[in-house]
Amino acid sequence: SQQGEEDPQALSIQEGENATMNCSYKTSINNLQWYRQNSGRGLVHLILIRSNEREKHSGRLRVTLDTSKKSSSLLITASRAADTASYFCLIQGAQKLVFGQGTRLTINP
């Protein structure tokens, strides 16, 4: 199975702080994507990192990938109240797309 496991399950920080969440997987991947889900809404694509890349940036987002450890991290810098949401990694292998269980992020004002 390529099921992704995310940690922490929940994270609560103060506005302005950085938030880091992690995703681990079990088999080889083609790429790994991160999605955000606001309460009661569908998922929105944030950023993608290919298996041959180690780090990607997009605005306040930084994602890293360590294929030797089969893990990825998503860093959100200078968090804002609007970043409150659930974050999911999506693992794309040769055959399947599999979501992790998600990290629930709460930004406190």
Add this chain to the structure above:
Amino acid sequence: EAGVAQSPRYKIIEKRQSVAFWCNPISGHATLYWYQQILGQGPKLLIQFQNNGVVDDSQLPKDRFSAERLKGVDSTLKIQPAKLEDSAVYLCASSSRTGGIEKLFFGSGTQLSVL
């Protein structure tokens, strides 16, 4: 570009009743997915279509769930009869594939409550 449309937004039914969900993907997207998301969990793939053919339905409870994608565009997901454990959000997504990468676009989902 219009997004993925889903309806209804909410549905409440009693167990053993039937229910149907509808999805209209982004124009031109050949791949369509139905996911089940139980509260506090990640989305679980129920079925994946490529045009009007089924690519993966290995996790679809076929004794009660069915799905079709007529003419490779709109899709419907049906549950008959519903059970209490079917209470979840049902998400539809479509994807474009560029350079071997699938990027998913999601609808807002249908929240199903089975009483």
